[in-house]
Amino acid sequence: MSEIQGRKRKQKKDDFLMQGMILAVAMVLTKVIGVVYRIPLTNILGDEGNGFYGYAFEVYAMTLILSSLSIPTAVSKLVAARVAMRQRRNAFRVFVCAFVFSAAVGLAVTLLIFFGADTISLHMMKSPLSAYALKVLSVGLVVVAVLGVLRGYFQGLGTMLPTAVSQIIEQIINAVVSIVGASILFGIGTDAALKNGEELLAPAYGAAGGTLGTVAGALFALFFLGFSFLIYRPVIYRQIRMDHIRKRESYGRILKILLLTVAPVIFSTAIYNINQILDLTIFNSIMSAQGYTEKEYMAMQGIFTGKYNTLISVPLAMANGLAASVIPSLTAAVTKRDRKQIHAKISQTLRFTMVIAMPCFVGFTVLASPLMVFLFNDDSKTPAALLIMGSITVVLYCYSTIANSILQGLDEMGAPAKNAGISLIIHLGALFIMLVVLKWNIYALVGSNIVFSLCMCVLNARAIRGACGYRQDIDRTYIKPLTAALIMGIFTYLVHLILDIVIGGRFIPTAVSILVSALIYAVAALKLGVFTGQDIKDLPQGKKIYRICRKYRLLPR
Template sequence: MSETEAQTTKKRTKKDDYIVQGSILAAAAVLTKIIGVVYRIPLTNILGDEGNGFYGYAYQVYAIALMISSFSLPTAVSKLVSIRLAKRQRRNAFRAFICSLAFAIGVGLFISLTIFLGAGLISTHLMKSPLSVYALRVLAPGLLIVAVMAVIRGYFQGMGTMLPTAISQIIEQVFNAVISIVGASVLFGIGTKAGEKSGEELLGPAYGAAGSTLGTVVGSLSGLLFLLFVIFLYKNVIRKQLKRDRTQNVESYSFLLKALLLTAIPVVFSTAVYNINQIIDLTIFNHVMESQGYVEKEYMALQGIYTGKYDTLINVPMAIANALGTSLVPSLTAVVTAGTKKQVHSKINQTLRLTMVIAIPSCIGYFVLASPIMVLLYNDSSATPAHLLMAGAIVVVLYGLSSVTNSILHGLNYMTSPAKNAAAALGIHLVAFVLMMTVFKMNVYALVGGNIVFALAMSILNLLKIRKVSGFKIDFVSTFGKPFAAAAVMGIVTFGVFRLFDTLIGGRVIPVCISLIVAILVYAVVMLKIGTLSEDDILDLPMGGRILRISKKFHLLPAVKVEE
């Protein structure tokens, strides 16, 4: 590599480090989601659809509490820390971290106790699922653990490194997987014996669900311990940085707490709505299904298919959009502060395109291979799980788009806009969902339909706001058109390859695995050949220089027209 190329690469790496950091976080997120899918296979077999229903319902309540206590904190803390580090105020950045930590402990402890003590009331009267109480009580302590972990992750993200977050996520998921399977297996047996004595046939699945949630808590604790270990390793470095800091204006904790709340509350609201729409949907679903003559075993089994199979798969590609959004916020904030409008537009455009490059082929892949994937992972050849995945495949695109546009608005310093848009989208979604359940009687498919309506409304509102406040106009051809064209070719070829190998070889594994490998290769070739990614985009990726050289060597990039 020449000296000029080396300087260009170094400059590019510094300028667009958020993509590399986002890629690290995305890789970890996808790996954890894959682990999640893999361990859910034996877990689903242990719990059955009824047990998955209890687990899914309890976890939705847990997720709402988590949104309030924790999920806004990494974004809020990273924003507070990155702003102060940009001004070379390391002492104030560390004080922001300490203030956030104290806040997280207080709020996390309060919400943990509230959920634990109120689990019976919530499960019986609100959820219409009394036996979910066991899983909910086991999950409650995890709220405090995750709140503390969220602040530490936000501190590292604010300093521009996603590595501690990424590693802690992997450790967390590994422990989660092992403990969930063991806990579910042991407690399912205990619950079954207790159910035989009491005459409650669903006690086994309910106990099993509680055992599986134990993995969530232990996994969170393992992730927190790793992050505390990293803080311990870097304590001397942090201490030296604070000693060298000559900042005259030392911010008070009361000022920092106010700044944290003003940053976190809008994020809390917008992210909470993402989960509260799920718990509202499941509650309405249970009530309507009961009024339509279904018994608890029937509607909890359908709910178990939705939460345990469909939702688990849908969340895998969405993790990439969430990771890119997480790394974008501090980066875009810095560009908005010191950059030009052109640089802001370029960063927004690139983030949207990279998100769609992943989301659109995932959507097409799920649609084409829905039934084979369900058979491969869950040995379930029934129509409902496959049809759910086919109907909801578009959710990958819409939720990915809504998630990353949320982050763009946060990076543009419009913190309350996603919250307002989420409230509007929730209202639209609830009207549509109730109509689907009561008028059209769509049964479990209404849950998927509600997801589509909410994410679509959220995406449109966010994009309109981004255009209004920044002047950015989305390029539909490069953002959606080219990835869809490449994904459509991929889908046709993949379907043909699966049919061929299913006929010639058969079985659950080989036809699907070969089809997925072919899908990745075909999509990559077509995507590059039609110019979905520019050379700059490729160079901004991890190992971008190597990828670009390989692409040129095999003539995978569009031919450059030479003017005569």
């Protein structure tokens, strides 16, 4: 009996937590690389260039949802359901259908955005010079559309490694090409600005050069996944030959199911991104009406998108990694109607998410100004104040992101879309009040995002409870990680204060404080009992980690 239980525990670790951690670590690494390369990129572009870059990227992200970002989720869910029922042939047919569909839609959207970039930038974005960056980004839409299908197929098969490696490759290429492209085109734009008498041409050209990296990175990631698929193809065909299920799903039926699965995912994911576009459009319009020049409000926007969002997105990457893993895992459990396993997966995913989100929230609050100086050499008040104010969104967005995926894994596809729609309405009302009545200018963008993410958390938590009767352990999920994070925050503040007085400088006090904070948080979390012994054993190399913890008495008695 114990042997059977051990085998089940091992399967759980291999199929769920380990795969989720692989993808989460890869996503965090890509975001760290993103933060690192944004430092020289920000210095090249300046706040105005970052404004053009960020604005064009928001439109790109929005169209990306329609062409590809919803596809990996849908493909992984449909493939996982068929693999759970041992229908390997039908799982592969899902991949073929999704591949053709995504390539066609991606190409159509690419052409639409490329030829409509000037109109979108002028009338929708109120920032005509963003068209240069948007045209470059549009080329990447068809590439990422096909890339998303390959990632979704591998995820549905239960392996996150190809996706993880491809994301790291994508970000490395992105970093190198973005910096080189921005530097070269900024120089060309400077010459054009002198000839045309338009000083913003230099940052606009530079932003377009920076977006070249996005396209190049996606292309190299596609080459890697295509190569991985060719290597794995004999295994896929062998599994198909061993599939004796007589019922073959028609491509018409698969396309219908794919569209029905994609539609609510598109809507809920679109709300997450459209609120950024709406925010920036409303912000620009109101700032202009209040007498600010384009240079002034684009500079404020550049701080928000280029500095604040860049840092906030790092811990959110971890949540996205676990979210991608939990969908096929939960889908398989739902297909088998295993209620106990469903609850266990939800509990473990939410707890591990909060274990990462809580210290990031406290760390951003305590080290806001040192981080802005460390990364961007910016000691002005606004970037640090934005980070302090918005650090709570790390916890809120991490939870709502994971909760969205949990609901999708539970086949509650419409719930995230409905909740996102309600949250968006409340969010826009809050943004208008903060901009027009309170006149918070750039701080209104952060404040309204707090309102949006909080609404999503409350609504998604209710939906999960209604869908499967799950109730979260408040103490071990929220209170203990937050307590450990607060202990970490106190020590981090003191360490940085002492090092700043004794040593000073831009790098050493902040770097050492971050390392010390990670060590203190890990010890505090272990001593407070945030993790059970089984939680630790379920991690990659978990048994070794558990033995070390026992040896140094890091676990509660």
